[in-house]
Amino acid sequence: MFKILKKEYLTSGIFLMDVEAPKVAKAAEPGQFLIVRVDEKGERIPLTICDYDKVAGTVTIVVQVVGLSTQLMDQLKVGDYFKSVAGPLGMPSELKEMSVEELHSKKIVFIAGGVGTAPVYAQVKWLHEQGIKADVIIGAKNASQLILVEAMRKVSGNIYIATDDGSAGFKGLVTNCLEDLVTNQHKQYDLAITIGPMIMMKFLSELTRKLNLKTIASLNTLMVDGTGMCGACRVTVGGVTRFACVEGPEFDAHQVNFDEAMRRQTMYRTEERSQNALTPDHICRLDKIVERRNK
Amino acid sequence: MKKTPRTPVRELAPSYRITNFEEVSLGYNGEEAMLEASRCLECKKPMCVDGCPVSISIPNFIHHIKAGDFKSAAEVIAQASALPAVCGRVCPQETQCEGRCILGVKQEPVSIGKLERFIGDWSRENDITPETTITPNGLKVAVIGSGPAGLACAGDLARMGYEVTIFEALHKPGGVLEYGIPSFRLPKETVVRHEIGNIVKMGVKIENNVVIGRTLTIDQLFNEEAFNAVFIGSGAGLPKFMGIPGENLNGVQSSNEFLTRTNLMEAHHDDTDTPLKLGKVVAVIGGGNVAMDAARTARRLGAEVHIVYRRSKAELPARAEEVHHAVEEGIIFDILTNPIEIIGHESGWVKSLKCVKMELGEPDASGRRAPQVIAGSEFTLDVETVIMALGTSPNPLITSTTKGLELNRRRCILIEEETGRTSRDGVYAGGDAVTGAATVILAMGAGRKAAKAIDQFLKNQAIE
Ligand SMILES: Cc1cc2nc3c(=O)[nH]c(=O)nc-3n(C[C@H](O)[C@H](O)[C@H](O)COP(=O)(O)OP(=O)(O)OC[C@H]3O[C@@H](n4cnc5c(N)ncnc54)[C@H](O)[C@@H]3O)c2cc1C
Ligand code: FES
Numbered sequence: 001m002f003k004i005l006k007k008e009y010l011t012s013g014i015f016l017m018d019v020e021a022p023k024v025a026k027a028a029e030p031g032q033f034l035i036v037r038v039d040e041k042g043e044r045i046p047l048t049i050c051d052y053d054k055v056a057g058t059v060t061i062v063v064q065v066v067g068l069s070t071q072l073m074d075q076l077k078v079g080d081y082f083k084s085v086a087g088p089l090g091m092p093s094e095l096k097e098m099s100v101e102e103l104h105s106k107k108i109v110f111i112a113g114g115v116g117t118a119p120v121y122a123q124v125k126w127l128h129e130q131g132i133k134a135d136v137i138i139g140a141k142n143a144s145q146l147i148l149v150e151a152m153r154k155v156s157g158n159i160y161i162a163t164d165d166g167s168a169g170f171k172g173l174v175t176n177c178l179e180d181l182v183t184n185q186h187k188q189y190d191l192a193i194t195i196g197p198m199i200m201m202k203f204l205s206e207l208t209r210k211l212n213l214k215t216i217a218s219l220n221t222l223m224v225d226g227t228g229m230c231g232a233c234r235v236t237v238g239g240v241t242r243f244a245c246v247e248g249p250e251f252d253a254h255q256v257n258f259d260e261a262m263r264r265q266t267m268y269r270t271e272e273r274s275q276n277a278l279t280p281d282h283i284c285r286l287d288k289i290v291e292r293r294n295k
Numbered sequence: 296m297k298k299t300p301r302t303p304v305r306e307l308a309p310s311y312r313i314t315n316f317e318e319v320s321l322g323y324n325g326e327e328a329m330l331e332a333s334r335c336l337e338c339k340k341p342m343c344v345d346g347c348p349v350s351i352s353i354p355n356f357i358h359h360i361k362a363g364d365f366k367s368a369a370e371v372i373a374q375a376s377a378l379p380a381v382c383g384r385v386c387p388q389e390t391q392c393e394g395r396c397i398l399g400v401k402q403e404p405v406s407i408g409k410l411e412r413f414i415g416d417w418s419r420e421n422d423i424t425p426e427t428t429i430t431p432n433g434l435k436v437a438v439i440g441s442g443p444a445g446l447a448c449a450g451d452l453a454r455m456g457y458e459v460t461i462f463e464a465l466h467k468p469g470g471v472l473e474y475g476i477p478s479f480r481l482p483k484e485t486v487v488r489h490e491i492g493n494i495v496k497m498g499v500k501i502e503n504n505v506v507i508g509r510t511l512t513i514d515q516l517f518n519e520e521a522f523n524a525v526f527i528g529s530g531a532g533l534p535k536f537m538g539i540p541g542e543n544l545n546g547v548q549s550s551n552e553f554l555t556r557t558n559l560m561e562a563h564h565d566d567t568d569t570p571l572k573l574g575k576v577v578a579v580i581g582g583g584n585v586a587m588d589a590a591r592t593a594r595r596l597g598a599e600v601h602i603v604y605r606r607s608k609a610e611l612p613a614r615a616e617e618v619h620h621a622v623e624e625g626i627i628f629d630i631l632t633n634p635i636e637i638i639g640h641e642s643g644w645v646k647s648l649k650c651v652k653m654e655l656g657e658p659d660a661s662g663r664r665a666p667q668v669i670a671g672s673e674f675t676l677d678v679e680t681v682i683m684a685l686g687t688s689p690n691p692l693i694t695s696t697t698k699g700l701e702l703n704r705r706r707c708i709l710i711e712e713e714t715g716r717t718s719r720d721g722v723y724a725g726g727d728a729v730t731g732a733a734t735v736i737l738a739m740g741a742g743r744k745a746a747k748a749i750d751q752f753l754k755n756q757a758i759e
Contacts (some may be wrong), residue, residue: 023510023511024510027509027511032509037466038568042559043567043570044466044560044569072568084466084504085504086465087502088509088510089509134382223464224560225464225555226568226691228532228533228691229474229534229555230555231534231549233546241543246691247688263643266545267545267546
């Protein structure tokens with residue numbers, strides 16, 4: 001089980017994989033995530049489910065190579081196996097709770113940033129299957145970092161691209177783009193759903209609060225077990241501590257304490273390492289580990 | 296009556312053991328075991344058996360040890376427990392079998408736990424697997440959770456001929472035995488995995504990475520996977536926090552997180568990927584066994600460790616042996632101390648713990664003397680890591696996704712005491728999921744009780 005059936009690079013640093021995991025695929029719903037382990041020594045890596053094929057028994061994940069574990073994942077090829085895949089975890093998207101009539105009555109806009117475009121695709125596609133077309137804003141640093149634009153076009157309503165350098169679409173941030181749509185182009189939305197870097201979601205949520213637009217954010221917190229056992233994933237929402245892995249990952253963005261969430265997310269980044277840390281530097285071990293994997 | 300002192304058990308020296316995760320207690324060898332066994336009076340009405348939640352025929356197995364017939368001793372234990380090397384190590388014998396031993400009135404009780412452990416270890420080292428002949432009966436039972444409750448229930452049902460599948464959320468089986476209790480008290484590779492292996496040898500299938508309530512629901516287990524009965528042994532894994540300011544600062548974690556990183560993920564080993572960050576000074580909040588385990592683990596990773604506990608030493612809920620080992624290892628006990636706030640650096644990392652001093656007031660309704668704050672006693676303790684070991688409660692993942700499963704006020708699954716039967720037909724439960732955090736042996740006892748009741752239930756169903 002957990003065989004990799006397909007691997008495709010969406011950009012030089014972002015790849016997509018179809019993984020055999022029939023039980024997970026069968027139960028998966030938009031908004032949920034899974035946890036993979038690369039091998040016996042691997043950590044438990046949470047990844048949002050980007051697509052699933054209940055008939056073929058596969059799930060699709062999209063991964064941006066950022067650190068040790070994603071580099072190790074990148075070494076896996078078609079035909080290789082993950083040591084384990086557990087899921088689906090977390091609560092399905094709030095959209096799942098609404099009736100089709102209710103969904104039809106709402107104008108929904110998705111705001112995707114970077115690799116967050118992939119899980120947004122899962123939800124937009126699901127809405128499309130219910131006969132609903134949502135608008136989507138996709139943001140990236142530049143044109144070469146954009147992913148899944150064509151696939152998204154097939155299942156969405158209007159698509160807006162925003163790049164920092166203007167190499168594709170709107171020049172600027174997704175927040176500027178949404179503000180422009182609402183204030184200048186008089187677009188009306190009832191619900192915004194955002195998945196992307198924490199900092200982007202933070203500023204987006206500040207904007208939509210001003211616009212009085214209900215917003216849901218999917219939080220990619222640190223996690224260990226993903227079943228509610230450790231509390232590594234805790235976030236403050238509306239002043240209350242919540243476990244993102246079981247009560248989330250989606251929360252009312254206007255209630256989320258993003259500053260705390262961003263700070264907690266950096267806990268294991270090398271540059272943030274406390275001077276007094278006793279444990280060996282994680283990234284320094286990379287060479288050794290890569291050597292182990294190549295054996 | 297001749298008084299023979301208890302045979303002492305060899306232990307690693309504290310100065311050595313704080314440098315590694317080797318098992319602290321070395322256990323008896325054959326000679327020591329026989330010597331200790333010779334102290335047993337083999338009472339006609341053995342009180343020790345009453346004290347054992349799974350009713351091991353204690354004088355009987357000790358009788359065989361006396362004669363040096365370890366194989367027969369193993370067979371006696373196997374009738375009641377599939378995890379002797381585990382239980383011999385982690386059971387609170389002082390309040391169970393050994394607490395009832397008649398020798399204990401005038402002198403020290405027989406070291407029943409150490410003898411049980413010896414037999415468990417001896418069986419493993421000599422490759423003795425208790426013989427069982429199993430006749431399959433064609434009925435399927437699903438067990439949720441591979442902790443002691445689930446393992447005991449699965450083992451018994453397999454022996455009766457049921458086709459048993461354990462569904463476990465994590466990637467390794469064992470529950471708390473694997474992710475909670477550290478290897479210096481309970482070695483994983485040798486002891487835990489071997490005894491789980493014995494249960495697998497009886498035909499029990501373990502499916503890891505299946506989260507019931509998410510991957511599959513209990514209804515699906517019946518309707519789609521054709522199970523005839525379900526046992527819930529999902530434990531009490533939900534960590535508690537204090538609710539004081541600063542609890543979400545970087546460097547504050549639950550004992551479950553810390554122990555899962557070190558035990559399950561082996562984060563302290565260089566060749567594993569899971570990260571671990573521990574400061575030079577660590578405060579562990581709480582006074583139970585879990586707090587001792589977290590403190591002793593942090594000590595082994597090189598930290599100066601403080602146990603911060605709001606009552607006095609006499610009230611520490613941890614086993615005396617654990618406290619003794621912790622003291623030997625240089626853990627600092629800040630008793631009658633209660634944290635009221637965690638203070639952070641500008642960076643968001645923990646800087647210190649603001650505490651107040653406590654004193655014990657008049658006994659409350661439960662007879663325990665309630666701790667009260669001493670006015671004006673506020674002080675700060677400079678620490679870099681804070682580990683919350685305040686207890687756990689059952690995880691709502693299953694109960695919130697299963698209709699008709701009744702809970703009590705503490706969100707534990709409600710059962711009929713004698714059978715483990717829940718409010719859902721064909722669904723049984725036991726262990727920490729029912730009692731809240733308790734012990735390995737109580738969980739095993741509950742699993743065995745439920746196995747018997749499930750057998751009865753399915754036999755009755757067959758007759759109807
Ligand atoms: C650090 C620590 C030290 C301890 N020390 C001792 C000791 O020395 N002596 C002692 O007697 N007791 C000790 N205990 C308590 C003891 O470990 C527990 O009482 C006992 O393990 C409970 O057994 P259980 O089978 O009910 O649950 P657990 O051991 O908690 O096992 C439950 C299992 O179910 C799995 N699970 C949960 N939800 C799901 C789901 N939805 N789907 C699938 N699987 C699921 C979990 O992943 C877990 O593996 C200690 C506990 C801790 C945390
Ligand atoms: S990841 Fe452990 S509780 Fe959420």
